[in-house]
Amino acid sequence: MLDAGGSRRNSIELVGTKAGTAMPAEMRQVLNLQGLVPAGIEDFTKQEVRAFRQLMSKTSNLEKYEFLAGLRCISVNLFYRLVLNHFKEIAPIIYTPTVGQACLNYSYIYPFIYPSKTSVGMFITLEDTECIEAVMENYRNSMAQPIDPEVAVITDGSRILGLGDLGVNGMAIPIGKLQLYVAIAGLNPGRTLPITLDFGTNSLRYQNDPLYLGTRASRPDDEKFYAATDTVLGALYREFPDILVQFEDFSTDHAFGLLERWRNKALCFNDDIQGTGCVILGGFISAVEQAGIPARDQRILFVGAGAAGTGVAKQLVDYFVIDHKIPEEEAKAMFWFVDSRGMVTANRGDQLAKHKVYFARHDNGDTQCRSLDDAVEYVKPTALIGLSTVYKAFSEGILTRMNDLNQVARPIIFSLSNPETKAECSFEEAMRCTDNRVLFASGTAFPAYTIPETGEVKIPGQGNNMYAFPAIGLGAALCKPKRITDTMLFAVAKALANSLNEQERSCGELYPRIERIRNVAAGLAAAFITQAVREGLAQEQYWVQVVESTMPEKEAGQTAVTGRYTKRVLGEVKTLMWSPASSVEQYIVEAVATVNPDDI
Numbered sequence: 001m002l003d004a005g006g007s008r009r010n011s012i013e014l015v016g017t018k019a020g021t022a023m024p025a026e027m028r029q030v031l032n033l034q035g036l037v038p039a040g041i042e043d044f045t046k047q048e049v050r051a052f053r054q055l056m057s058k059t060s061n062l063e064k065y066e067f068l069a070g071l072r073c074i075s076v077n078l079f080y081r082l083v084l085n086h087f088k089e090i091a092p093i094i095y096t097p098t099v100g101q102a103c104l105n106y107s108y109i110y111p112f113i114y115p116s117k118t119s120v121g122m123f124i125t126l127e128d129t130e131c132i133e134a135v136m137e138n139y140r141n142s143m144a145q146p147i148d149p150e151v152a153v154i155t156d157g158s159r160i161l162g163l164g165d166l167g168v169n170g171m172a173i174p175i176g177k178l179q180l181y182v183a184i185a186g187l188n189p190g191r192t193l194p195i196t197l198d199f200g201t202n203s204l205r206y207q208n209d210p211l212y213l214g215t216r217a218s219r220p221d222d223e224k225f226y227a228a229t230d231t232v233l234g235a236l237y238r239e240f241p242d243i244l245v246q247f248e249d250f251s252t253d254h255a256f257g258l259l260e261r262w263r264n265k266a267l268c269f270n271d272d273i274q275g276t277g278c279v280i281l282g283g284f285i286s287a288v289e290q291a292g293i294p295a296r297d298q299r300i301l302f303v304g305a306g307a308a309g310t311g312v313a314k315q316l317v318d319y320f321v322i323d324h325k326i327p328e329e330e331a332k333a334m335f336w337f338v339d340s341r342g343m344v345t346a347n348r349g350d351q352l353a354k355h356k357v358y359f360a361r362h363d364n365g366d367t368q369c370r371s372l373d374d375a376v377e378y379v380k381p382t383a384l385i386g387l388s389t390v391y392k393a394f395s396e397g398i399l400t401r402m403n404d405l406n407q408v409a410r411p412i413i414f415s416l417s418n419p420e421t422k423a424e425c426s427f428e429e430a431m432r433c434t435d436n437r438v439l440f441a442s443g444t445a446f447p448a449y450t451i452p453e454t455g456e457v458k459i460p461g462q463g464n465n466m467y468a469f470p471a472i473g474l475g476a477a478l479c480k481p482k483r484i485t486d487t488m489l490f491a492v493a494k495a496l497a498n499s500l501n502e503q504e505r506s507c508g509e510l511y512p513r514i515e516r517i518r519n520v521a522a523g524l525a526a527a528f529i530t531q532a533v534r535e536g537l538a539q540e541q542y543w544v545q546v547v548e549s550t551m552p553e554k555e556a557g558q559t560a561v562t563g564r565y566t567k568r569v570l571g572e573v574k575t576l577m578w579s580p581a582s583s584v585e586q587y588i589v590e591a592v593a594t595v596n597p598d599d600i
């Protein structure tokens with residue numbers, strides 16, 4: 001009985017896109033399904049249409065999230081088919097902003113799944129770390145296919161988006177990030193591993209919530225935290241030696257601490273510090289080019305001096321140093337920070353956290369700006385970058401003042417906190433208050449804005465690390481670098497800035513349109529690989545040969561790298577690239593739209 005059930009299940013898995021109502025008559029017979037399914041035999045496309053109708057019939061975004069999460073448990077293929085073909089509509093559901101709501105409600109909406117058949121990932125408690133090898137073994141045994149994961153996204157839920165400590169409820173973030181790895185970079189869903197370190201939560205709200213799914217205890221101290229996390233990461237790298245680990249949404253000190261501990265000895269990066277740095281640098285380069293003053297005249301005020309704020313600023317400093325040949329001390333002096341206590345200065349009177357010290361101002365004399373308004377008056381910024389988690393921190397007064405201060409150059413205003421309930425301002429507000437002159441990006445997508453006087457429709461840029469991490473992961477999965485360096489990420493940021501097409505540039509946009517994100521990710525992954533090879537860190541010999549052989553005549557080696565990418569899509573769909581069967585061709589066309597067939 002059990003055996004029969006098992007083989008039947010396997011058969012159904014094997015048929016993939018021919019499951020359910022798409023199952024051919026012969027197969028229905030073999031599986032004894034006559035009379036158990038409607039007579040109509042339809043193709044996958046019709047299933048997609050029906051699923052999309054059902055999705056769109058949901059009245060709230062959270063319901064849409066739940067529908068998609070349930071669908072994914074039933075049919076991975078159909079889920080990704082929908083995501084790929086309706087990416088613009090679905091990305092804001094499986095990712096920001098709705099994923100924020102999903103996290104807040106995760107213990108209420110957790111799907112009814114059975115981990116022996118399908119698991120959503122790993123939930124590792126402090127107790128589990130004492131038998132971590134067994135946990136790894138359990139995961140391996142639960143996998144539908146005997147293949148190693150290529151990318152793990154790991155969080156401890158301590159700083160989920162701008163929503164704070166959500167404990168185990170943060171799991172929706174690694175899940176959502178990895179769904180974008182599949183949708184944007186074509187990774188095999190079976191090769192993605194979401195992990196939540198369920199070490200407790202300091203949110204009493206969750207500790208006291210009867211339906212809370214995680215450990216009801218306060219978080220451990222640093223010593224225990226690092227020991228337990230090291231145990232998990234050590235086991236993970238032993239079990240899956242080539243895996244890329246993406247650290248996500250750890251509280252600030254642990255975000256920096258883990259990166260320092262692991263960045264030089266394993267393949268990993270922190271998405272909030274480095275991925276965000278990459279993406280914001282990419283958009284910032286485009287903004288500086290359009291602003292109308294020399295780059296070295298920029299005066300950049302960051303609101304929020306956390307992991308993301310200082311991570312982004314560090315990459316911007318690199319840009320001024322490398323591309324504009326501005327000495328580091330001068331480049332650093334182009335930056336000011338405001339945090340919850342006011343402007344970050346060396347003589348503010350409090351002990352500055354380590355990551356703020358580099359940017360602390362020493363030239364403020366007795367001036368200590370306690371509010372953002374004061375800081376704007378003091379700095380007279382040309383660029384205002386929000387990574388503060390403070391909703392509407394960019395008031396109409398501040399936005400209008402930015403416009404007044406920047407009559408020669410166009411003001412750069414990035415409202416980057418997520419989800420949109422934490423965004424410093426909306427696109428519409430920024431446009432209205434700056435006479436539509438703003439160069440704008442936001443972490444969560446805002447709607448397009450129609451300029452009332454002219455009817456012109458303006459599309460805001462989405463400055464979200466989703467433009468970087470899938471490409472970093474794809475590049476890492478392909479060339480298997482020993483580690484990820486700042487210069488490799490810088491190459492990705494530059495490739496992002498260069499990825500805008502003529503139409504996007506002529507409309508003054510800062511990021512490529514979301515519809516092209518797969519194609520763009522291919523180019524960014526190519527830049528990542530090329531730089532890894534240059535630095536002698538790529539371990540995949542094929543890539544070393546391809547990149548080196550094309551370097552002299554093709555500056556970035558991009559075409560050849562993309563060529564190999566194509567080959568892998570064509571030849572090794574099952575082993576590396578993944579896409580629902582019927583859209584593989586479409587994917588290839590998108591991914592290699594610019595490739596000369598002779599190079600493939």
Ligand SMILES: NC(=O)C1=CN([C@@H]2O[C@H](COP(=O)(O)OP(=O)(O)OC[C@H]3O[C@@H](n4cnc5c(N)ncnc54)[C@H](O)[C@@H]3O)[C@@H](O)[C@H]2O)C=CC1
Pocket residue numbers: 159160161162163251252271272276279303304305306307308309338339340341387388389390393416417418419422442443444463464465466
């Ligand atoms: N667009 C994107 O791709 C990304 C956006 N983010 C967003 O950035 C935000 C911050 O993330 P992290 O830096 O990791 O958090 P964090 O907790 O490390 O930093 C938050 C910073 O904001 C400051 N802050 C708090 N209240 C303030 C106030 N009233 N005025 C000025 N500053 C204030 C804090 O002092 C701290 O320096 C989150 O909302 C997150 O979702 C983070 C990563 C990527």
Ligand SMILES: CC(=O)C(=O)O
Pocket residue numbers: 096160161162249271272417418443464465466
């Ligand atoms: C986008 C992202 O990683 C964050 O808001 O934390």
Ligand SMILES: [Mg+2]
Pocket residue numbers: 161248249271272
């Ligand atoms: Mg994050």
